[in-house]
Amino acid sequence: MTCQRCAILEAVRGVSSHPTADEVYEMVRENLPNVSLGTVYRNLEILSANGIIRKLGPEECKMRFDGNTKKHYHVRCRVCGRVDDVDVPSFLPPKARVRGNGEYKITGYSMEFTGVCPRCAKQKQA
Amino acid sequence: MTCQRCAILEAVRGVSSHPTADEVYEMVRENLPNVSLGTVYRNLEILSANGIIRKLGPEECKMRFDGNTKKHYHVRCRVCGRVDDVDVPSFLPPKARVRGNGEYKITGYSMEFTGVCPRCAKQKQA
DNA sequence: GTAGTTGCAAATTATTTGCAAGGCA
C-alpha cells in the first residue's frame, strides 16, 4: 500500500460522485502533484480487482447495432463478449428512489443479462 | 438513401449478431470494397437516430469508480452524465430465456436507471 | 536484495471530424 495507492483510495472513498479515472487523477493531484495518470489507472484496476472499490461502467466500450427495433433484452457472454437476444416474460421495472434528493426525475432504465454462451461453456469444459 | 447507406442497413438487418461498427464495416466491404470506416460510422449514427436500427451500448464510454462496495443501483443523468445512488426496495431480477438456445447459462444482470438530475432540470426550465 | 511500483512517453482502440471531390435532386 504505497502513498499513491492510499491517496487514490481516499479520493474515491471521499466523494459520492462516482468519479471517472480522470476525475480521480485531478483529485489526487491536489495532494500529490506528481502522480501520473498511468498510476491512477493501474491502482483503480488493482483496487477494484480486490473488491476494495467498485468499478461501474460498460463491460465493453464498443457500440453495437441491432436491426431489430422492437423492444427486447440482451445477454452478453462474459467470456467472448457476444450479445444475444433473450425473452423476458412479464417484467415490470422496479421503482427507484434517489437518495436524499426527490427532485431527480427518473425516466427510464436499462437492463442487460450476463452469462456464458454455449461455445464458451464448451471450451471451458475442455 | 445512397448505395452505401443501403448496404450498411442490409448488413445490420442481415445478421442477428449485434455487430460492432467494425464488424459492419467488414461485412459491407465484401460488396463495396471501397467504403470507408467513417462512412459506416456516419450512417450507423444516422440510421439509429432515425429509429431504423437500434444502437446498443454504453451511454458513456468511461469507467467510473465507487467507494461504496455494498450492492446498490444507480441513476445516470442523461443530460450531464452524472451518476447518483438510488434505493430500489424489494427487487427480484426477472427470468430471461435465450431465444432458440437453451445451453446459454445466464448468471447475472446489470441494471441502471436513466433520468434528469435536479441541476439539469433547473437549467432546462430557463 | 528483490519484487512490486512509479512517472513518463509512446502505443492502442474506438470513434469523430475536416476537407476536397463526387453524386443526386
Add this chain to the structure above:
DNA sequence: TGCCTTGCAAATAATTTGCAACTAC
C-alpha cells in the same frame, strides 16, 4: 446549382503498456 454524402487522413479520447528508475519490506 446546391446540398448531402463520400473517401481519406488526421484528430480525439480513454485507456494500456514498455521501460528504466525507485521504494518498501
